[in-house]
Amino acid sequence: MSQQSLRRVPATLAAVALLACAALLASPRPALAEAPYVFIDAGHGGPYSNANENGLTEKSINLLIALELKQRLQARGYRVGIDRTGDYAVCVRDIPTWHWLDDGPHLYADGVVSAGTPVDDLQARANLANRAGADLLVSIHCNGVTDKRVTGIETYAPTFDPLGQRLGALVQEEMVSATGAPDRGDKTSNFYVIRWANMPAILIEAGFLSNPLEASHLASPLYRWRLARAIADGVDRFFAEDPFQSVYPRLQGADRYETAVKASRAAWPNGAATVLLASGENWPDAVAAAPLSRKLDAPLLLTRSDSLPSFAAVELARLRPSKVVVLGSESSVSASVTAEATAAATVTTASVEATRVGGADRYETAALIAEQVGVPSDGRIAIASGLSFSDALSLSPYAGRLGCPILLTSGDALPAASQAFVDAHRPSIRSVLVAGSTASVPAGALAGLPSVTRISGSDRWATNVEMVRAWGSRGSLGLLVANGLDFPDGLVAGTYGAKAGRPLLLVQPRVLPDRTREYLELNQGRVTGLTLFGGPASLAKLMDWELQKSLD
Numbered sequence: 001m002s003q004q005s006l007r008r009v010p011a012t013l014a015a016v017a018l019l020a021c022a023a024l025l026a027s028p029r030p031a032l033a034e035a036p037y038v039f040i041d042a043g044h045g046g047p048y049s050n051a052n053e054n055g056l057t058e059k060s061i062n063l064l065i066a067l068e069l070k071q072r073l074q075a076r077g078y079r080v081g082i083d084r085t086g087d088y089a090v091c092v093r094d095i096p097t098w099h100w101l102d103d104g105p106h107l108y109a110d111g112v113v114s115a116g117t118p119v120d121d122l123q124a125r126a127n128l129a130n131r132a133g134a135d136l137l138v139s140i141h142c143n144g145v146t147d148k149r150v151t152g153i154e155t156y157a158p159t160f161d162p163l164g165q166r167l168g169a170l171v172q173e174e175m176v177s178a179t180g181a182p183d184r185g186d187k188t189s190n191f192y193v194i195r196w197a198n199m200p201a202i203l204i205e206a207g208f209l210s211n212p213l214e215a216s217h218l219a220s221p222l223y224r225w226r227l228a229r230a231i232a233d234g235v236d237r238f239f240a241e242d243p244f245q246s247v248y249p250r251l252q253g254a255d256r257y258e259t260a261v262k263a264s265r266a267a268w269p270n271g272a273a274t275v276l277l278a279s280g281e282n283w284p285d286a287v288a289a290a291p292l293s294r295k296l297d298a299p300l301l302l303t304r305s306d307s308l309p310s311f312a313a314v315e316l317a318r319l320r321p322s323k324v325v326v327l328g329s330e331s332s333v334s335a336s337v338t339a340e341a342t343a344a345a346t347v348t349t350a351s352v353e354a355t356r357v358g359g360a361d362r363y364e365t366a367a368l369i370a371e372q373v374g375v376p377s378d379g380r381i382a383i384a385s386g387l388s389f390s391d392a393l394s395l396s397p398y399a400g401r402l403g404c405p406i407l408l409t410s411g412d413a414l415p416a417a418s419q420a421f422v423d424a425h426r427p428s429i430r431s432v433l434v435a436g437s438t439a440s441v442p443a444g445a446l447a448g449l450p451s452v453t454r455i456s457g458s459d460r461w462a463t464n465v466e467m468v469r470a471w472g473s474r475g476s477l478g479l480l481v482a483n484g485l486d487f488p489d490g491l492v493a494g495t496y497g498a499k500a501g502r503p504l505l506l507v508q509p510r511v512l513p514d515r516t517r518e519y520l521e522l523n524q525g526r527v528t529g530l531t532l533f534g535g536p537a538s539l540a541k542l543m544d545w546e547l548q549k550s551l552d
């Protein structure tokens with residue numbers, strides 16, 4: 001492979017493209033799940049910016065360049081999203097709070113006919129890129145000024161977006177060399193769309209429509225093709241540099257079992273007298289474990305139901321526990337796994353006692369764990385849904401830190417085991433912390449309970465942000481970050497956070513939820529550290545940069 005092609009084509013893309021060609025000569029290119037995702041913002045559209053220079057509207061030229069760029073990138077194997085393919089504003093439903101102009105009906109991309117116009121649709125554009133989990137945002141614009149002599153190309157990236165700035169430099173260099181247009185440089189500016197895009201982002205001003213000659217270039221399909229090819233070349237060079245390196249420390253292993261071991265090693269470097277062992281294949285047994293972990297100062301290790309992972313065995317020997325507490329029934333963690341765990345710990349410890357805290361179902365297991373934790377002196381207990389894990393994960397480091405036992409519920413009445421715990425401890429229970437909305441913990445399940453405080457938002461991400469807020473609005477924040485669409489890393493992060501006194505932020509593997517971004521922006525000065533849990537399949541490398549962009 002020549003120096004030239006090395007420079008221009010990321011090795012992974014080239015390899016995938018070759019495979020695709022060999023396997024599917026006559027078929028369309030298959031979807032490449034692992035290829036980088038580039039989101040294109042075709043600037044303006046619909047009611048926004050009808051600037052007309054030399055017979056050309058900016059929104060139309062932007063769209064033509066954007067569509068050409070989409071084709072060029074797709075031809076190279078990228079996944080590509082675009083926010084409009086016609087002359088309209090994007091998704092108006094996303095702009096509930098903005099000023100509206102009363103200027104007559106408009107058709108929007110999502111089929112809504114509105115009576116007026118939001119002042120702009122820029123947040124909606126950023127949201128589309130953010131929710132797609134794109135690696136990059138490229139926003140396409142053209143310039144116009146009163147001085148008709150001004151010409152040239154310029155590219156902007158946010159002041160706090162180092163990867164955007166690198167991409168901007170590469171794309172600018174390629175565009176200038178491909179078109180011969182004057183080089184106005186790669187610059188920084190926090191234009192709204194690139195500022196609020198979570199991922200590295202650039203905004204290209206592809207030329208001056210106010211200059212008759214440059215306008216005639218931009219009107220030419222051949223010129224736009226050259227321009228789009230040059231942008232794609234810049235994108236290729238960017239990815240060839242393997243830009244998404246780690247920004248924050250990560251506790252990650254080859255799988256969930258090793259990730260749990262990494263967390264145990266980090267938080268219990270000198271061993272532990274007690275170890276909690278629970279299923280890594282399902283979440284109900286361990287979702288209420290953080291308060292017990294905190295009380296016993298015991299790390300949580302995960303296991304398969306029928307065999308102890310080798311990572312966990314090695315960690316049990318390192319921890320030198322005298323006690324192993326197995327959470328859940330024998331169908332979650334078999335008797336033979338319990339024996340394997342005891343044997344593994346006995347390598348370094350003279351005698352190891354194994355006990356099981358497991359009920360007939362998740363509700364009874366949680367109640368038995370709560371019994372071990374006991375009601376703390378402030379009389380507070382916590383309740384979360386036993387039907388989905390996300391709210392309980394959000395709750396777990398907080399409840400763990402408070403030493404507050406967690407009961408699980410389902411439907412409109414407390415399950416018998418949870419109710420039995422409440423009845424047995426009624427005199428000492430003075431308040432109840434509820435994680436999640438009435439959809440997950442209905443009011444009926446709380447009947448007769450004293451002083452209920454509900455912490456909830458409109459979805460799991462908003463509930464999570466509210467749980468993080470519950471830690472207080474002052475002081476430094478050392479946040480933990482884990483995937484909120486799956487449970488294993490969050491279970492481990494919950495016990496880690498209970499010990500370390502650090503709240504848990506839940507995100508999607510590639511998507512920082514809107515509310516989470518907003519929370520981080522508002523608390524930038526307080527965040528003193530982030531620790532991520534899990535490998536790139538749980539949290540993409542992109543997430544480091546999304547978090548960093550929110551905090552800089």
Ligand SMILES: [Zn+2]
Nearest residue numbers: 043058141142
């Ligand atoms: Zn523009």
